Amino acid sequence: MLSTYFTVKNEGSDEIIIQKSRFIGYVKRVETEEAAQEFIHHIKKKHHDATHNCSAYIIGEHDQIQKANDDGEPSGTAGVPILEVLKKQHLKDTAVVVTRYFGGIKLGAGGLIRAYSSTTSQAIKTTGIVKRQLMQGFSVIVEYPLLGKLENALRNSEYILRDIHYLDKVDIHIYVEDGQENTFCKWITELTSAQAEIKETDKKYLEIDVSSTKNEAE
Template structure:
């Protein structure tokens, strides 16, 4: 992936916003997919338990979950369907879409027609894929949070320069807090912080600098230039 100033923000696995549900019907069987953002395996287990309780009359509740900043915790369950026909295909969809911190529960109401192994694989994986297509994605990146403390007499000029700089350096000005001075907060890719520091020094004849507040995985605001969903 490009790391040029105008290139895309290096992305991590994305996630989903909130919770959503979607129903598909295959040969009279109904597949009700519940997708939900979770922050841990424990939260995922609570979602699974809730879905099982709410849909107690479904024949199967098949599960796939991926958790962790780097999608390093993964689990699936066929819940009584033939081995390898439900949970793993669901999990493969989550992996292929590069999503994390999400649990998918597909509850099947049997319609009386056997689907066969191949039919089950297509039905369960398709149910999750369709649900993901209809669920808002939240894209993430490792960004550095930085502050620039600006005297009031300079804030208009410096804020304008910062906004222009952010627009060409994959960054975003997320807040301006006014107190005894104006404090500008930015999200900046780690490889651009030194560049910003030099620019701020140039704008202020060396009187201002950039304060690093640490890096974090953040949900990308929609106006971060070059932010692209993972493929």
């Protein structure tokens, strides 16, 4: 599993007008080729009257699946430019469809490439990008007198304090970046003078909004 990677938020869209042609960009996070194709089919059905519904997607931990479709535009002027935007922004598990309603003015090969690239970039910006960070969960159990010191230290640290459960003892749930487990355990041990019970829990991806750095559990 990758320690970290970038992808889009769940789904979004935006549109621009270029030389009287209407370009509508649709973006969706997809984790399988079947999901990407279903998304493309949905947009094509929604805009069945459009001049073109061009698409591209990139899927897999190592970008194993990459597809682009010009849908009737001159070869290499639509699908590939869409795909290149995904690559340049280092996005994974992302599908894009750009719908075009022709406005009567031909753009030429260069103009089409710029139009599809710009629409894709704008739609991605509107949808938003997140960094998915692989995190190891921990349960840290301490006596109540240690809670204030530990909670304050955690809130001022790089670790993510998820929950606090007030039981016979205090059970604090924390997420730590993959690879930092030993450092974290040593820090907790020193902070509590070895009076904390530390247990690993789940491992999962947490999402960090690139624009606001807000942490969200999957």
